Amino acid sequence: MCEFVPKKSDRVRIDIPDEADPDYDIYHGKHGQVIDIFSDEAGLVTGDKSDSIIYRIEFEDSTWADFRSRDLRPPIE
Numbered sequence: 001m002c003e004f005v006p007k008k009s010d011r012v013r014i015d016i017p018d019e020a021d022p023d024y025d026i027y028h029g030k031h032g033q034v035i036d037i038f039s040d041e042a043g044l045v046t047g048d049k050s051d052s053i054i055y056r057i058e059f060e061d062s063t064w065a066d067f068r069s070r071d072l073r074p075p076i077e
Contacts, residue, residue, distance in 0.1 A: 006055060006072055010034045014057070015073045027065060031075050032057035035064065042068075 006012050012034060014027040036056040043052035050069050057072075058064040 003050075003069075004072060004074055005069070006034050006037075008034050008037055011075045012055070012057060013073045013075045014067065014071055016071050023065075027067075027071075030059055032059040032064075 010033070012032060014030045014032070016024045016028045018024065034055050035058045038054050038056070039052045040054060041052060043049040045051075053069055054066050055069065055072060056064055056066050
């Protein structure tokens with residue numbers, strides 16, 4: 001299986017599988033564009049280096065939010 005690794009300016013779909021997640025109702029299924037990629041040290045805590053990558057996604061209404069790679073999928077066109 002090939003892991004989806006978005007790049008800056010890529011269009012993405014937010015996929016939050018846990019309906020109990022507070023962000024589920026706000027973002028699940030929305031599409032946006034990667035406007036920035038940065039990192040922190042979360043991967044050191046979880047043991048998964050991909051957890052250290054944060055994607056800032058801008059939505060059509062000009063709002064934005066930050067997501068980890070596990071919440072991003074290719075867009076549905």
